[in-house]
Amino acid sequence: MNFPILSFLILLPFIGALFIFFTRSNKENNITVKYVALFTSLVNFFLSIYLWVLFDQSTSEFQFVEDRIWIEGFINYKVGVDGISILFIILTTFITPLCIISVNNSIKNRIGEFLIAVLIMESFMIGVFCSLDLVVFYLFFEAGLIPMFLIIGIWGGARRVYSAFKFFLFTLLGSVLMLVAIISIYWISGTTDFVKLYELGIDSKYQNLLWLAFFSSFAVKTPMWPVHTWLPDAHVEAPTAGSVLLAAILLKMAGYGFIRFSLGLFPIASEVFTPLVYTLSVIAIIFTSLIALMQDDMKKLIAYSSVAHMGFVTLGIFTIQQQGLEGSILQMISHGLVAAALFLCVGVVYDRMHSRLINTYGGIVNIIPKYSVLFMLFTLAALGLPGTSGFVGEFLILMGAFKDNFLVAVIASLGVIIGAAYMLWLYKRVVFGKLVNSDLKQMVDLNKSELFILSCLALPILFFGFYPEPLINTIEVSISDLIKIYNINLINN
């Protein structure tokens, strides 16, 4: 029995949170609390990098598998990673420390409790990505609602109550149908261990309904048009760190779920419903991009752009082509970094001016030059400029889409143009032009911690933009085997 590295990854943030809980927090102790949280999340990050080093890229088998009896004769606690999930785990452990550092600037009260919520969130998210049992997956997937609800509700903006409730109830409503489907799968196939389910396959007469039940959950979480409306609200009202977690990782759980479950378990139904997903994705890309053009709130604009980007992801997943799927995963990783960076950028100016409205700003390029440079980099990454990670993902997705369906690919490509329009227009209005507001002169440029966080995000964005090889190598075998199994199941049934 090897060292249970995955369980350790899940447990460590919990232990950190417990530690913070028992540290009586008064004014002086806030520093200690922050260091504890930072230390925990950094250890977790290095541990996950170590996991990546140990990871064997030449096989699509699940690795580091732990299998323990949990509910006797029913559910096993089973975790493991393959090429698809390991990247998401690293993304999670990478984003969390940055969130914790950013707390310095944005959160003023109840810091200890905030850090506890963030760490517990991290635990649950890692759990989502490495669980190999449907019930365990569901458990982590749903449990994440609790800390996120509190993060939005306690530390959020003016309409935080409305947003928190909307977020919670929308996602819960989607997920309960998935629970019905999971239990039904247990009664149909006799197990909820999806490694076994991949082999067994699920009876084709149930697949359509089960697919729809899973879809209802993932579509809300992705979010796909028309159930995306919770996302702008949640993003706008959440504190910066909350938005970052939400955009960077929470949304990825759904994309991951689509690949793992919708494609893996229900190939026949996936084939049936591909037109539905295409339609919704294309609508999401075009429609929400147009909405994003008209926003006057920066966070809302980025939130809508997230919906559009996730539209690309779902499009890529359901092309069921090697390129499309690889592109989706790269796009998710890239969007995780870029959206996090953009929300942090908005957070930076918000902390100084306490306004998220675009027309408050203008002409700040001379006042805060460092910020402007980094913000530009992230803007360009968001619109998918070659040389940034955003390009690789979008390009691969569109390539896959062209192979599968020409019309859809053409329309989606139009979305890229609108995407460029709203991002550049946003940048122009905020950074260039005349100084609209004399208060802006008092703005100070990035402080050390902000500069550090943003550079940490800028580095991988550029690195993987020029050299996406390490990512692609990791996922390649898993993806091609997934497609192989998919096609075999399709023929067999």
Next chain:
Amino acid sequence: MINLELVFPEIFLSLSIMFLLILGVFKKDSSNLIQKISLIVLLITSVITLNETLGIKETFLFNESVIIDYLSSFMKIITLLAAFLVLVISSNYLKTFKIFKIEYPILILSSVLGMMVMISSNDLIVFYMGLELQSLALYVLATFNRDQLKSSEAGLKYFVLSALSSGLLLYGCSLIYGFTGSTNFNIIAEQLNSNEYAITFGIVFILVGIAFKISAVPFHMWAPDVYEGSPTSVTLFFSIVPKIAALTVFIRFLYVPFLNLIDQWQMILIFLSIASMLFGAIAAIGQTNLKRLIAYSSIGHIGYTLAGLATGSNDGIQSSVIYITIYIFMNLGLFSCLLMMKRNNKYFEDIEDLSGLSKNHPLLSLSLLVILFSLAGIPPLAGFFAKFYIFKSVLEQSMYFLAIVGLLSTVIAAFYYLRIIKIMYFDKEKDKYDTDHSLWLKFSLTFSTILILMYFIFPSQLIKVISKINII
């Protein structure tokens, strides 16, 4: 030869009640002493039950009118322990209202005795006797704070409506007796002729009677008023202890004599379950008083328990028992919080009084947060597993409609639980509450919170215990 050892718990309890009554009459100011003795009596009784009856095979006593099996022993122990915890945490509340009298523990003991008789009953007459013994004690308990108008009103309402339901129940019993010639469950099962419509009528009437006792919709009308009017400690008792006994009778009644008529009663149970789940969730949204809200929430939870019973399978029964067991702990924690909301000898019970609790009392509000999320059925808390088992057994029987309605009503119910959390965590704080709570109150809150929080680590243990229940 009748084996009296098996009913020794009941005999011991009744003798203790008589002894305590006499003690209370002859010794002045003995309420403290009697409270303590009652607690010990409850503990001893549960230990006897554990020792004498838990391990044994199904046994019938007194012409098969009393049954001792695993289900009855388990439910008795749960009842006794729940009653113990209720009694132990209610003393401070009673003292504040100056109703800390000798009658209180004795009434609780006698209603527990009634419940034990109910749980063991294998005969309509025995069942009715137990039911009336517990109900009579409960009427008095509801009016225990007799100087308050609301409390007297609650007791009277409960009495009138409960008498009505007992009447219906008796009518049902008489119909069944008339058409099978016996009141004994085993003989009824043998004599059953499913072509007789009168028997179906009889079942329906009895079901109405029991549904009233566990406040399932549409026989729930008394619950919100009685819950609100009764003293909080009595509400706590109402909301958990009688439900265990009524549920056991429900199981026994449906699955022993009338299992073959499942087609007749399954629809009724599904209706009761769906109506309770939905109504409990929707009606609770508009409430401002916490006790009323808990009343509606308990109606909803009873709906889930009934969903397990409606399946007609052993799995379903077990999941219902798991549900009620977890529910007891959640409610115990919830009421412990309610009993802690005290300032200057005044108890607060409006939802608004929780405003900003998280700033003044972080630990208390954290516990309440855990309990509320668990009641809403959010993983990884115990409440999720309770619902999970229910839906697992419901889906085993392919009752998709019931499962989907049930899960949708959890979403609706989540709304009002979230509203309480919102008030606790997102709103402005008010004055602080007292913190000089009794040790037992703190204990029961911590105990139930930790149990709810940590349940997911060892979920097999409870199932192992409950999976020995075998009715069919």
